[in-house]
Amino acid sequence: MRLLHAKSLALHDFPNDDQIPEYAILSHTWGGNGDEVTIKDLSGWTPLYKRKPGWAKIKGCCKQAVTDGIEYVWIDTCCMDRSNRSQEAVGDEIQSIWKYYSGARVCYAHLADVQASPETTADSPDSDFWRSRWFTRGWTVPELLAPIFVRFYDVSWKYLGSKAELSRIIEGITGIGAHVLRDPGEVKRQSVACRMSWVSTRETSREEDIAYCLLGIFGVKMPIDYGEGRRNAFIRLQYHILRSSKDLSLFTWGYNLPLGGTHGNCSVGMLAETPSAFEHCGQVEPVSSSAEPSFEVTASGLQFRLPMQIDEPTGTALLNLECAIGDYYLVLPLNRSPTTRKEFERTPYGKPTLVHRSKLATFSTRPVNTQLINRSRSISAQIEVSLACPEELIFELADVYPPNALQNVGPVMIVPAEGEVRCSLYLSDLPWAMLSVQNGIGQRFLISIERETSPTESKVRTLKTLMAEVPDSRSLSSGPPSTAAFSLMHLLPIFESAPIVAWKDGMETGGLLVGSDFQMPGAGRELRTVRIVIQRDSLNRTEFPSSITAKIGKKGDKKKVEKKK
Known part of the structure; x- marks a missing residue:
């Protein structure tokens, strides 16, 4: 270790x-x-460095150390030699930070x-302290x-x-708990996801440092x-964490984030591509279980033996990640591989969701040997859904079920263009799908798409019962996740309480606003009827799209088979 003498600057x-x-x-x-x-x-013959802007803080640091009776100081700018050195040597010092x-x-x-000013205090969000650049950098987290x-x-x-004196204020700025700030030993007791969240909004000058600072x-x-780039560095870090930890919260990335690609939560792999995917994981806590999670990193993905619930009609599984926010456990939706029953994959729109601990009784008590693989599913059929709405409304795709129903939605925000917003669904051989779309203030409407074997047996799902299952955020004891955190994922395959009601004359009294039928080619040449339904959230009064259209075709084919309003 190289140190700087506080008095002689040697x-x-x-x-x-x-x-x-x-x-x-x-x-x-x-x-x-x-x-x-x-x-x-500092090794030169002339003190020209004293003209540099950075000299003032070195001088101030040394002066403060002398005042505190400390003979030496360590300052990264002048105690680490990054010039003409091998990457291995630089890496050794970074590992020692x-x-x-x-x-x-x-x-x-x-x-x-x-x-510092007597007019402002550090606890004000408008203060210089609260807005300091120091709280935005990646390396200052371990520091x-x-x-x-x-x-x-x-x-x-x-x-x-001091850190202890300002712990509550710093907690408000950084999201790092005051108890962690007061005791460095608490760092290792936090979940992997929680620790990732500490740098989720941070920046570093060198892109790889967002991983190395962790x-x-x-x-x-x-x-x-x-x-190697930020993505490769961060994925490599996660593989090393997997080899040394049994904490499954590493897979909670994407929780409570908008669907789309700007947050790094749109990857089809099993690992996140950036810490920003853990932005809302600060309250995730590990949950002790009777048996230690069993998993192993393999060449193709992750071999695990864990409790899970499988929805056979859609091939969707919910994996218990054995971590929680308050009384709600986090589960990960997976899709069964089209080739092997024991292989599952994570999809771009299968984000983790919350399930009350009482609902875990429906999970298999006997874990099964399963492989989480690192490849995406190929789907060829396409349904394009267009929503006509007032131009002043901005919509955000909040959720989709099954998670493999929707792909390539584009930007996170679905902004109306000339009164219309669009997103695409791929249904291939799925019997039904459902979308949850919300406006800028969090109010939602739901789109249900269901195939029918016969037009005389038209059925739609009503979500009246399901909406009642979404808890009020005030009922959560450990900091309320937004209602958006409670997705369709944990409602449909687990509760099995959604009534199936008959469709009559295009309207149904349970809150359905608009219905539209169109024909979709089946596996052979037969046609199947697909119904699209918009249902108003009875808990909110808001403006929703005035009409909805749907078109069917092959993926990439600009000619659609049919369009109806």
């Missing part, structure tokens, strides 16, 4: 851990290119964009968590408070490879 190397003296450590945000004082600057910060007597967090003592200073090195938080060691 650099000293301590090759053995038992030789390392007491030291303070600096946490800060880097300035622009060329602004920071480097190890090369958590150890460096946890071993310091005290960490000085210098907030260069905060100016905040690893040391026992962290003291915050403004740009002029005026003391703002190494110490998970106690993982892996080779550093700048140039």
Whole structure:
């Protein structure tokens, strides 16, 4: 370890851990290119580095250390040599960041964009402290968590408070629990998903660092490879976590996020592509069970033996991830592989959902050997659903069931274009499908699509009973997830309480607004009738689309077979 003498500014190397003296450590945000004082600057003959913008914080750090009776300091800009060094050597130092910060007597967090003022306090969301850039960077997360003592200073090195004193305020800014901030030992007790959420909105200068900054938080060691890209680095990190942890909350990514690709929750693989997919997982807690989860990473995916519930008609399974938010467990919807019954895959729109613990009784008590594979399902038939609506309304696709019914929806927000919004459903050999769409204030309507063997046996699902199953957010004890978190996924295959009601004259008294029939080719040449239904959410009064159309065709075929309103 290389340390800087706080008085002489001389650099000293301590090759053995038992030789390392007491030291303070600096946490800060880097300035622009060329602004920071480097190890090369301090090794030079002339003190030209004192003209650099970064000199002020080094000077302030050393001065504070001397005041505290600490002889040495560690500052990454001038104690780490990144010039003309192998990636392996740089990687060794990056792997040691958590150890460096946890071993310091005290960490000085210098907030260069905060100016203490008697007019504003740190607990105000409008304060400089609350809006500081320091709280937006990836590397400052381990720098905040690893040391026992962290003291915050403004740009002029005026003391703002300690991590313990400001823990409630910092919890509000970062989402990291105050109990975790007060005790570094609590970090390892949090679920994998919760820890991922701490960096879900953070940024790093080098894209791979969004994964590397998590190494110490998970106690993982892996080779550093700048140039591999953010996605590869983050997926590789998750594989290392899987090999050292039995925490299934790693698979809760995508929970409570809009459907679509901008949050990294639209991957067809089993692992997330970015920490942003864990944005709403801060309250996920591990749940102890009688048997330890059994799974193994394989070349094609993940071999596991876990409790699950299978909806045979759709080939959809719900996997108990043995983690919870309050009294609600998280389950992962999977689709059975078209080739092997014991192989399942995650789809772009199969996001984790909440199920009350009482409903887990319907899950198989005897786990089955199952393979979670890393490939997507190929579907050829396509139904395109178009919703005509007022131009001022903006809709968001909230949910779909079965999760393999919908693919390639495009952007997260479905914005009306000339009074029409569109999304595509692939039904292939599925008997029915359902969409949940919400407007900008969270009000929803539902679209149900169901095949029929005979027009005289027209049936539709009414969601009146199902809507009653969605709990009020105030009933959740550990911080309310939004109602959007309770998806169709946990309602339809588990509760089995949805009544099937007959369709009469295009209307039904249970809240159905619009109905439309059209013909869809079956497996052979026969035609099957498909019904599209919009149902108003009886709990809200809102503006919904005035009409709905549907078209059927082959995937990629611009000519549709039929269109009706």
